[in-house]
Each structure stands twice: as structure tokens, then as C-alpha cells.
Amino acid sequence: MAATLSDVAKRAGVSKKTASRVINNEDTVAAATRRKVLAAIEELGYVPNEWAQRLASGNSRIVGYLIGDYLSPYSAHVLNGLLDVADAAGHHVSILRIDIDDPQQIERVITMARLRRMEGIVLAPPCHSSPRLMGALQEMAFPFVQHSPSDRCSGCAWVSAADEQGSYDAAWHLLRLGHRRIGFIQGPVDLYVSRARLAGYKRALKEADIAVDESLIKPGDWGFESGLEYARELLSLPEPPTAIMANNDVPAAGAIQAAWERGVNCPGQLSVVGFDDVPLAKQIAPPLTTVRQPIYDIGATMMSILIEEIIPGIKSNHAIEVPTELVIRHSTGAVRNQQDA
Amino acid sequence: MAATLSDVAKRAGVSKKTASRVINNEDTVAAATRRKVLAAIEELGYVPNEWAQRLASGNSRIVGYLIGDYLSPYSAHVLNGLLDVADAAGHHVSILRIDIDDPQQIERVITMARLRRMEGIVLAPPCHSSPRLMGALQEMAFPFVQHSPSDRCSGCAWVSAADEQGSYDAAWHLLRLGHRRIGFIQGPVDLYVSRARLAGYKRALKEADIAVDESLIKPGDWGFESGLEYARELLSLPEPPTAIMANNDVPAAGAIQAAWERGVNCPGQLSVVGFDDVPLAKQIAPPLTTVRQPIYDIGATMMSILIEEIIPGIKSNHAIEVPTELVIRHSTGAVRNQQDA
DNA sequence: GGCCATAATGACACCGGTATCATGAGCGAG
DNA sequence: CTCGCTCATGATACCGGTGTCATTATGGCC
Structure with a gap:
């Protein structure tokens, strides 16, 4: 059906190998020969078979x-x-x-x-x-x-x-806005990124001389539902946080929804920060402050x-x-x- | 490096073709032979080369x-x-x-x-x-x-x-809630789906004896920005719509954000319906009423x-x-x- | 003019499988 | 015992390319 290298070679009156040389732009082909082969390729509408190339050349x-x-x-x-x-x-x-x-x-x-x-x-x-x-x-x-x-x-x-630094920057952003009780919703705790982001949060708190309150730190799984659920828990605390950082934009959106559910104004009464800057971040109301990863x-x-x-x-x-x-x-x-x- | 079919055949003391038969589960192989070949495969850790298979068998x-x-x-x-x-x-x-x-x-x-x-x-x-x-x-x-x-x-x-029907259902949902002025943000107008969804909207309005007001129908491009922008325009109308249907969840989120921007309560003062039911739909506040596509x-x-x-x-x-x-x-x-x- | 280096090309094996067809073994029937 | 048939297997070509190496043509130089 489709033309093969042999067809091209036959038509151009050269060997398969020479036709192959033209296709791979090897430089040891005479200009006239190259033209003949290119003409044959054009006429036959030849397209090489990548899989055959890969098999023959040994790299997939x-x-x-x-x-x-x-x-x-x-x-x-x-x-x-x-x-x-x-x-x-x-x-x-x-x-x-x-x-x-x-x-x-x-x-x-x-x-x-x-x-x-x-x-x-x-x-x-x-x-x-x-x-x-x-x-x-x-x-x-x-x-x-x-x-x-x-x-x-x-x-x-x-x-x-730079997960740790990004998280640190986000935490300081909140600290500068006057927040002292900042909730933190982690991703899966066995993941490096989760721990790095938590570490950045803790480093910022330490610099600001704020003791880490473990009751404000929740696990999570990067899913929306976990953000929603843990934010509900945080908002139900006797002394709820005034800001929540999430390890990821999706649970951050969950936190915003949790606030919406109980009529807590965001950002008026609760600030929320995400991480990643996926498209979702600017598609929610209010648009999410977040740490952009490229x-x-x-x-x-x-x-x-x-x-x-x-x-x-x-x-x-x-x-x-x-x-x-x-x-x-x-x-x-x-x-x-x-x-x- | 990696074992080939020839290696397997040699080790099992059979021909390549017989080894191939075992791999492809052809039924004309004697049980004893099959066992020998399987043993060789096991011992050599043989894994076939898909690309060679595809090349040889002619289907990629x-x-x-x-x-x-x-x-x-x-x-x-x-x-x-x-x-x-x-x-x-x-x-x-x-x-x-x-x-x-x-x-x-x-x-x-x-x-x-x-x-x-x-x-x-x-x-x-x-x-x-x-x-x-x-x-x-x-x-x-x-x-x-x-x-x-x-x-x-x-x-x-x-x-x-079922784009037309889905859009029709969504429109009737709004009509039943008492909406008479329903804005519509289309997708790219040269796409079939855009026209089908618009058609469903118009069919519902017609059944409800409501004249189509073309000033309520906006184009769009399926992007968030277009939803935001056109919703702003709709809300700025002298007689703004009480509901907006969007051809897609993303611009619907844009419409919700447009409402949020100017303090228009959703759903109190403006209802919004999307289309698709992508994850975004339930991740925004308020969670979006939408037409789910599988x-x-x-x-x-x-x-x-x-x-x-x-x-x-x-x-x-x-x-x-x-x-x-x-x-x-x-x-x-x-x-x-x-x-x- | 003869020799050798170099450029251009081709013959052939090979990548790792599959497909075709021939061949040999085994077995029941005559 | 031999014929004929089925079942299992192998030899060999082939898929569509690339790599190796030998071969041929060309040109420069002494």
C-alpha cells in the first residue's frame, strides 16, 4: 500500500542505503543523487515508517x-x-x-x-x-x-x-496581613512536597515568634473534598484560624467553599492561600491568592x-x-x- | 542486552516460530513444548519487543x-x-x-x-x-x-x-424557577455544539412563549475570560438577565465571578448554569448547577x-x-x- | 602516466519479530 | 504392513528500515 524505501530506491535508480542516506540527511550524498531521490520521494508520497527506523536503529x-x-x-x-x-x-x-x-x-x-x-x-x-x-x-x-x-x-x-520557600513566602504574606492563627491543610503526609511545604510554614511562624498550634494543622490528600472537610473542622474550632493555607489550589477552593457554606466572608473573615496556580485558582470567587509553580x-x-x-x-x-x-x-x-x- | 525470541527458542530447543506460537497463545503447540518455551521465557526474563511485533504483523x-x-x-x-x-x-x-x-x-x-x-x-x-x-x-x-x-x-x-436536549433541560430548569430573562454565553459559533446548545435554549424559550432577546445572547470561546467579560456586559444591561446559561462550566465560573465582582448575589440575584460538569463545577462557590456530560x-x-x-x-x-x-x-x-x- | 587519498555508492547482514508452506511424526483404517 | 490423514514443528522469506564494509569513480600530486 504505502510506498517503502525500496520503492523509492528503485524509482530513483539507487540502492536502499543511498535513499536512506538522503532521508537522514547524511552529507556524503552527491547533490544530483539527492535530487533524484527527493524527486522519487515526492512522486511516491513516501513517508518513512518510524517503527521500522526505530527497530533497525536500536533506539525506540x-x-x-x-x-x-x-x-x-x-x-x-x-x-x-x-x-x-x-x-x-x-x-x-x-x-x-x-x-x-x-x-x-x-x-x-x-x-x-x-x-x-x-x-x-x-x-x-x-x-x-x-x-x-x-x-x-x-x-x-x-x-x-x-x-x-x-x-x-x-x-x-x-x-x-521550591516548595519550602514558596510556602514560607505565603505564610509571611499572611503574617504581614496580621494573621496569627493560620490553619494548614497538608497533602499526603508521606510525600516530600507535603513535608517541605509544612516546613516552610513552620519556619515562617518561628521567625514571627508564633508557636505552632498542631490543632491548626490537618492532613489531606490533595482532593477537593479533603479541603472542604478539614476547613469545616478548622472553622468549627473554638478559636478558629483567620487564615488557611492549603498545600494545593484544589483543597484551597474547598476551604473557600467551606467558608461560603457558613457565610464566613472570604477574605473579610477568612483568608485562604493555595499552592500551584492551576487554572482553577483564578476561576473561583474570590480569585485565589496562591504560590505559582511553573x-x-x-x-x-x-x-x-x-x-x-x-x-x-x-x-x-x-x-x-x-x-x-x-x-x-x-x-x-x-x-x-x-x-x- | 535484552533476550530476544531467538534466545528463547535456542534455550528451549525449538524454532523461533514455535516460540512465537507460544507467546501468541496459538493452540497448535504441544503441551510439553509449551512448557519448555515458557520455562525458557521465565529463565531469560524475556519480554517481546512490541515494535518488532507490530512491524512484522503489519498493524501498528x-x-x-x-x-x-x-x-x-x-x-x-x-x-x-x-x-x-x-x-x-x-x-x-x-x-x-x-x-x-x-x-x-x-x-x-x-x-x-x-x-x-x-x-x-x-x-x-x-x-x-x-x-x-x-x-x-x-x-x-x-x-x-x-x-x-x-x-x-x-x-x-x-x-x-445530547447537547440540544441538555441545554433545553437546563433552560427549563431556569424557566420553572421563574426566570424570564435568561442570558446565554455561547461557545465558538462555528462549532456544532455551540449551535446545538443555543438551539436547545431557544426551543425551551419558545415553548414557554418567551421571545428570544438577541441582546441576551453573547458569543464566547469556552475560556474563562470570555465568560467573565460577557457576563459583565450582560449585568450592565439596562434590564439585566436574572439568569445566565453558559455553554461550558469554565465561562459559567466566569459569570459567577462577574457577579461576585459587583456584589450581585448568586443565586439570590443571579442564577448561573454551566455545561459539562467538569471538576471545577463543584469546586466553586456556590457549586455550579450544570448539565453533566459523561x-x-x-x-x-x-x-x-x-x-x-x-x-x-x-x-x-x-x-x-x-x-x-x-x-x-x-x-x-x-x-x-x-x-x- | 601512475599512485593514492577521498568521496560516493551498493551488497548484504541485521534489528526482532510474524507468515507461509513444507516436512516429519504419529496413528487409524484397509 | 502400508496408505493417507492430522497434528506439531521448522526452514525460510519477509516487514521496512539501518549499519558495516567493500567497491567504484574521481581528482590531486609527484
């Missing part, structure tokens, strides 16, 4: 993007960055979705990676909380980059936002270092922390006097 | 997902459905992102599809508004499914939500019919409309008497 140029569960808006945005860089470099991105808690699925990842002859993998956050998976990958010497570091894997490559850039950077350095085995420092930026919108305001509240 | 099992611009939260959710079905069927999904307005990009799509030997393509909404692309695909007899129909392509396969299922259905019927060339009716469901949350309420407003 396929990288995996491993995400726990489903593709979220957040990971979709990371994926945009991954895809742009991968496309430009002629690499494919194969999406692997797994349930990280199921040990069998980890086998499946390894199998898929080998089945598809992937050359490397990008790991989305919850994935590198699995010691089994990390162990298996390291044992196989399988190239990978993590999105955010993990303490189980020292020396591993990662790209991450999500797209993190994706692009991970793919760059994976393709350019890690897969070729170039040694370099693959721990990249990118700065965050506090984006002040309308969900935060000066703390009111008690009688106003 | 690759399908494309073509989206305009970037992967949005909405298309990411469609993709989840696509991926689940594709994975189960052993197919790969290759994401193609293009700028639909650039004619050169259309060439690129065709080239990529041929380069990667894709067997079919799923087209996300804005893509089938390009007559050039559709023409090229039809001319090549390239298998594809559209997400939502397009009038430029009669007889083409598509899967879509987004994931639409993705899954598109992939199913593409793989099972369209690529094999089985004739059947590939125009599938899936029902929508009105989800009533808190952004809609009974219209108030004028003096309250």
Missing part, C-alpha cells in the same frame, strides 16, 4: 509518563510541557496510569516499560512514594526523572518547585534532562529546583479586629 | 488523539477514557497537538499520522471545524471518530452528548468504536448520542421579586 525514542490513577488537570499541564519537548526531539510519550498501592501494578509498569522498549520514565509525584517501584527501577538501572524529590532515592534526578516548565525541564542527559548517561547535577512566585489575588486580606468577626 | 495498533492547542482539563478527562479502552485493547495513544488555524499544521498532522503509521484518529472538538483537515482525512480514507458531529462531514463517525464515557466509547469497528471497517451506525443529566447544585434559585433585587 519512547519515554513513559507514569501517573498514579487518572490524568488530573495538574498532570495534564505537566504533560503539555513534556510533550512539547519530546515532540521537538522526536520522542514519543507513552502514558502509564497505575494504582500505586497495588503491588501487581508495579510489575505491570516494569513490563510495559520493557514491552514498549521505553528509554526512560518521568515519574509523577505519588509514584515515587513507592519504595518497591523505585527499588525495581534502580536495580534495573532504568533512567528516570522524578517530579519533586523523594527521600527514598538519594542521588536520583528530580525537578521540583508547572509547564517543570514538565519541559524534566523531559529535557531525561532525553539529553539521563538517557545518554551524561553525568550532571540533576537536582533542579525552580523558584515559585506568590500571586496575590483576592482571597487574602488584612485580619479584622475581633469584634468585626 | 497506534491511534492518535488530535487536540487543538494544549491539553485542557476537559480533554485530559476524555483522554482518560480513551486510554483505558486503548490500553485494554493493546493500542497506543499518541497525542497530537496542533494550532488548528495554521494550515501548515494540518500537513503536519497528516505527516505524523503516516510517519507513526497510525490506524485511526480521535478528533477533539475544535479540530473538525477545519474543512481542510476533514477533507484530507476523507480523501485518504483515514479512519477517524469525531467528538461531537460536524456539519461539514455527513456520514462521519461521532460520539457526542466525558470519560464519551472518550471510552470513541476509542471502542474506533478500534472495534472503524479500523476493521465494519459498517454500523457510528453516530452515538449519549444522554446528559442536569445536576442541580447551588448556583440556581427562584427568581426574586423586583424590589428585592
Whole structure:
């Protein structure tokens, strides 16, 4: 059906190899020959078969993007960055979705990676909380980059936002507005980012000479429901916080909804700060003050270092922390006097 | 490095073809032989090379997902459905992102599809508004499914939500609450879905004996900003609407924010209805009344019919409309008497 | 004019599988 | 015992490219 390299070669009156040289822009082809081959390609509408090329040349140029569960808006945005860089470099991105808690699925990842002859993998956050998976990958010497570091894997490559600093900045923003009781809704506590962001919050409080009140710190799972639920709990406290920081914009939106539910004005009576700056942040009312991570850039950077350095085995420092930026919108305001509240 | 089929065959003392038979579960292999081969596979840790299999067998099992611009939260959710079905069927999904307005990009799509030997393509909404692309695909007899129909392509396969009916239901919900002036923010007017949803709105108004006031109908582009902007315009009208329907949840959130900006209470003074029921819908305050589309299922259905019927060339009716469901949350309420407003 | 370096090209094996068809073994029937 | 048939298996070509290395043509130099 489709024209093959042999067809092109025959038509141009050259060997397969010479036709191949033209396609790959090798420089040892005479100008006249090149023209003949290009003409044949044009006439036949030839398009090479990538899979045959990859098989023959021995490099698959396929990288995996491993995400726990489903593709979220957040990971979709990371994926945009991954895809742009991968496309430009002629690499494919194969999406692997797994349930990280199921040990069998980890086998499946390894199998898929080998089945598809992937050359490397990008790991989305919850994935590198699995010691089994990390162990298996390291044992196989399988190239990978993590999105955010993990303490189980020292020396591993990662790209991450400056979580601790970002959280610290957000906390100081609230402190400067006069808030003294600041609630904190964490993400999954076994994740590095959750702990880093909590650490930033605590560092800021310490600098401001405010004792950490553990009753104001709640766990969470990055979901909307957890933000909603824990914010309700915080607002029900005998002495509720005047501000809530969430580890992520989605639970921050939950906190705003919790305030709305009971008629607590935001930012009048409750300030809320998120983290990430996903599209949601500016789509809610009030628009959310949040710590912007360059999500797209993190994706692009991970793919760059994976393709350019890690897969070729170039040694370099693959721990990249990118700065965050506090984006002040309308969900935060000066703390009111008690009688106003 | 990795064991090949030849290695397995050698170790098991059989021919490559027999080893291949075992791998593909062909039934003409003696039980004893099968055991030997399986043992060899186990010992060598053999995993077949999918690309070699695909090259040799002549079917690539690759399908494309073509989206305009970037992967949005909405298309990411469609993709989840696509991926689940594709994975189960052993197919790969290759994401193609293009700028639909650039004619050169259309060439690129065709080239990529041929380069990667894709067997079919799923087209996300804005893509089938390009007559050039559709023409090229039809001319090549390239298998594809559209997400939502397009009038430029009669007889083409598509899967879509019941847009007209969903919009009609939403409009009646508002009518029953007593609303007589209902603003409408459309999506891109050249898209089928935009027109279908507008048609449902008009049908409901007609049934309720309400004349369509064109000043209440605004265009839009599915973006948040357009919802915000057009809602501002609607609220600035001398006789503003008491409710706004948007073609999509994102601009509906924009409408809610526009109301918030000027202190218009939602749903007290303004009801807002969206469309799609993306996660955003329940993450805003007030939670959005919207028309739920089974987004994931639409993705899954598109992939199913593409793989099972369209690529094999089985004739059947590939125009599938899936029902929508009105989800009533808190952004809609009974219209108030004028003096309250 | 003869020699050698260099540029251009082709023959052929190979990547890791599958498909076709021939062949040999085993077995029941005549 | 032999024929004919089915079942299991293997030899070999092939998918559509790339890599290696040998070969041929060309040109510069002594």
C-alpha cells in the first residue's frame, strides 16, 4: 500500500542505503543523487515508517509518563510541557496510569516499560512514594526523572518547585496581613512536597515568634473534598484560624467553599492561600491568592534532562529546583479586629 | 542486552516460530513444548519487543488523539477514557497537538499520522471545524471518530452528548424557577455544539412563549475570560438577565465571578448554569448547577468504536448520542421579586 | 602516466519479530 | 504392513528500515 524505501530506491535508480542516506540527511550524498531521490520521494508520497527506523536503529525514542490513577488537570499541564519537548526531539510519550498501592501494578509498569522498549520514565509525584517501584527501577538501572524529590532515592534526578520557600513566602504574606492563627491543610503526609511545604510554614511562624498550634494543622490528600472537610473542622474550632493555607489550589477552593457554606466572608473573615496556580485558582470567587509553580516548565525541564542527559548517561547535577512566585489575588486580606468577626 | 525470541527458542530447543506460537497463545503447540518455551521465557526474563511485533504483523495498533492547542482539563478527562479502552485493547495513544488555524499544521498532522503509521484518529472538538483537515482525512480514507458531529462531514463517525436536549433541560430548569430573562454565553459559533446548545435554549424559550432577546445572547470561546467579560456586559444591561446559561462550566465560573465582582448575589440575584460538569463545577462557590456530560464515557466509547469497528471497517451506525443529566447544585434559585433585587 | 587519498555508492547482514508452506511424526483404517 | 490423514514443528522469506564494509569513480600530486 504505502510506498517503502525500496520503492523509492528503485524509482530513483539507487540502492536502499543511498535513499536512506538522503532521508537522514547524511552529507556524503552527491547533490544530483539527492535530487533524484527527493524527486522519487515526492512522486511516491513516501513517508518513512518510524517503527521500522526505530527497530533497525536500536533506539525506540519512547519515554513513559507514569501517573498514579487518572490524568488530573495538574498532570495534564505537566504533560503539555513534556510533550512539547519530546515532540521537538522526536520522542514519543507513552502514558502509564497505575494504582500505586497495588503491588501487581508495579510489575505491570516494569513490563510495559520493557514491552514498549521505553528509554526512560518521568515519574509523577505519588509514584515515587513507592519504595518497591523505585527499588525495581534502580536495580534495573532504568533512567528516570522524578517530579519533586523523594527521600527514598538519594542521588536520583528530580525537578521540583521550591516548595519550602514558596510556602514560607505565603505564610509571611499572611503574617504581614496580621494573621496569627493560620490553619494548614497538608497533602499526603508521606510525600516530600507535603513535608517541605509544612516546613516552610513552620519556619515562617518561628521567625514571627508564633508557636505552632498542631490543632491548626490537618492532613489531606490533595482532593477537593479533603479541603472542604478539614476547613469545616478548622472553622468549627473554638478559636478558629483567620487564615488557611492549603498545600494545593484544589483543597484551597474547598476551604473557600467551606467558608461560603457558613457565610464566613472570604477574605473579610477568612483568608485562604493555595499552592500551584492551576487554572482553577483564578476561576473561583474570590480569585485565589496562591504560590505559582511553573508547572509547564517543570514538565519541559524534566523531559529535557531525561532525553539529553539521563538517557545518554551524561553525568550532571540533576537536582533542579525552580523558584515559585506568590500571586496575590483576592482571597487574602488584612485580619479584622475581633469584634468585626 | 535484552533476550530476544531467538534466545528463547535456542534455550528451549525449538524454532523461533514455535516460540512465537507460544507467546501468541496459538493452540497448535504441544503441551510439553509449551512448557519448555515458557520455562525458557521465565529463565531469560524475556519480554517481546512490541515494535518488532507490530512491524512484522503489519498493524501498528497506534491511534492518535488530535487536540487543538494544549491539553485542557476537559480533554485530559476524555483522554482518560480513551486510554483505558486503548490500553485494554493493546493500542497506543499518541497525542497530537496542533494550532488548528495554521494550515501548515494540518500537513503536519497528516505527516505524523503516516510517519507513526497510525490506524485511526480521535478528533477533539475544535479540530473538525477545519474543512481542510476533514477533507484530507476523507480523501485518504483515514479512519477517524469525531467528538461531537460536524456539519461539514455527513456520514462521519461521532460520539457526542445530547447537547440540544441538555441545554433545553437546563433552560427549563431556569424557566420553572421563574426566570424570564435568561442570558446565554455561547461557545465558538462555528462549532456544532455551540449551535446545538443555543438551539436547545431557544426551543425551551419558545415553548414557554418567551421571545428570544438577541441582546441576551453573547458569543464566547469556552475560556474563562470570555465568560467573565460577557457576563459583565450582560449585568450592565439596562434590564439585566436574572439568569445566565453558559455553554461550558469554565465561562459559567466566569459569570459567577462577574457577579461576585459587583456584589450581585448568586443565586439570590443571579442564577448561573454551566455545561459539562467538569471538576471545577463543584469546586466553586456556590457549586455550579450544570448539565453533566459523561466525558470519560464519551472518550471510552470513541476509542471502542474506533478500534472495534472503524479500523476493521465494519459498517454500523457510528453516530452515538449519549444522554446528559442536569445536576442541580447551588448556583440556581427562584427568581426574586423586583424590589428585592 | 601512475599512485593514492577521498568521496560516493551498493551488497548484504541485521534489528526482532510474524507468515507461509513444507516436512516429519504419529496413528487409524484397509 | 502400508496408505493417507492430522497434528506439531521448522526452514525460510519477509516487514521496512539501518549499519558495516567493500567497491567504484574521481581528482590531486609527484
